[in-house]
Amino acid sequence: MIRVENLTKDYRGLRAVDGVSFTCEPGTVTGFLGPNGAGKSTTLRILTGLTLPTAGNATIGGVHYGDIPNPGTQVGVLLDAAAQHAGRTGREVLALGAATMGLPSSRVDDMLNLVSLTPTEAKRRVRNYSLGMRQRLGIAHALLGDPQVLILDEPANGLDPAGIHWMRSLLRAFADRGGTVLLSSHLLHEIQIIADDLIVIGNGKIVAHGTKDELLKGSRVGTFVRATDAAALAAALESAGIAATAEGDGFHLEASAEQAAKLAADAGLVLVEIRESSQGGLEEMFLELTSTTQRDALPTYGESA
Structure with missing residues (x-):
C-alpha cells in the first residue's frame, strides 16, 4: 500500500x-x-x-x-x-x-x-x-x-x-x-x-x-458507431427508438455495443467502427476541476486583436 x-x-x-x-x-x-x-x-x-x-x-x-x-x-x-x-x-x-x-x-x-x-x-x-x-x-x-x-x-x-x-x-x-x-x-x-x-x-x-x-458518475457512457452509410444508420436508429447524437461522421448511442451491432446487422448495415464512448468523461472532469490552474485558454480565431 x-x-x-x-x-x-x-x-x-x-x-x-x-x-x-x-x-x-x-x-x-x-x-x-x-x-x-x-x-x-x-x-x-x-x-x-x-x-x-x-x-x-x-x-x-x-x-x-x-x-x-x-x-x-x-x-x-x-x-x-x-x-x-x-x-x-x-x-x-x-x-x-x-x-x-x-x-x-x-x-x-x-x-x-x-x-x-x-x-x-x-x-x-x-x-x-x-x-x-x-x-x-x-x-x-x-x-x-x-x-x-x-x-x-x-x-x-x-x-x-x-x-x-x-x-x-x-x-x-x-x-x-x-x-x-x-x-x-x-x-x-x-x-x-x-x-x-x-x-x-x-x-x-x-x-x-x-x-x-x-x-465519472455524471458522464453519459454509451457506444460510438460509424457506418459506411451514415444516413441509413441514422434512419435505423430513429426507427429503433435509440437516442443518438451525431459525432463527426458517426453517432454516440445511448445503447450497448451489442445492441448497436444487432441493430446494424438487422438493418443490413456495415459498421466500420464500434467502441465504448462517453460524453463528458475524464477529460471534461479534469478540465473542470483544474480550470483555475490551466495555462491555456481555449483559442479563438477570426477576431481582431
Whole structure:
C-alpha cells in the first residue's frame, strides 16, 4: 500500500505540494492527474526518496522508501525515461541493476523479452534509443526486481499505439495479481480505460480523489458507431427508438455495443467502427476541476486583436 499523509513541500517561498493525502491499495491502478506544475512529479519524488518533504509523511508498505532494504525488489520506479546512462547498452543497464539487487542474470533476459526489446536492440547504446525504446527499458528496470508496487511518471510518452496497448495490458495484469500501481499521465483516455481509482491535483492540492466510477458518475457512457452509410444508420436508429447524437461522421448511442451491432446487422448495415464512448468523461472532469490552474485558454480565431 502507498500512503501519503499531509504532504507539503516548499521551495523558497513557493509551495509546490500543499497538504496532500491519499492512499493506493493493492490490486488497483491509481491514476495521478494534474496540469503541468500541479505538484505531481514533486509528490512522486518525495514518495521515492529523491526529495525531502517540508512536512507530512509518504510511505510504501508502512515504510519510507529510503528505509526499505533492497528497495528495487519491493518498489519499481520510472520517473524519467531519459535518466539512463547514455553510454551503456540496454542489456548493460539491466545487468547492473540485477547485480545491484542481487538478482540472477536470467532476469535480464526475462525483462528484455517482457518489454519486447530484441537482442540487437539490447546491444545498442541507450543514446541511440528512441524515446519509446527508453520507456520500454525503463519499465523493464522497474520490473526487474519483481516488485509489489510500481510508481510510474508518464511511462507511455514516446510509445506508439501498439506500445500503449501493450503497456496498458501489462499494468492491468500487474494489478490483477495483487500489485499496486500509481500512474501519472497526461493521456486521459488511457487513464480512463485502465485506472480503478483517480487522484486529481491542482496548485499542489488534491481537488478530487475516489474510484473512477464515483468520479465519472455524471458522464453519459454509451457506444460510438460509424457506418459506411451514415444516413441509413441514422434512419435505423430513429426507427429503433435509440437516442443518438451525431459525432463527426458517426453517432454516440445511448445503447450497448451489442445492441448497436444487432441493430446494424438487422438493418443490413456495415459498421466500420464500434467502441465504448462517453460524453463528458475524464477529460471534461479534469478540465473542470483544474480550470483555475490551466495555462491555456481555449483559442479563438477570426477576431481582431
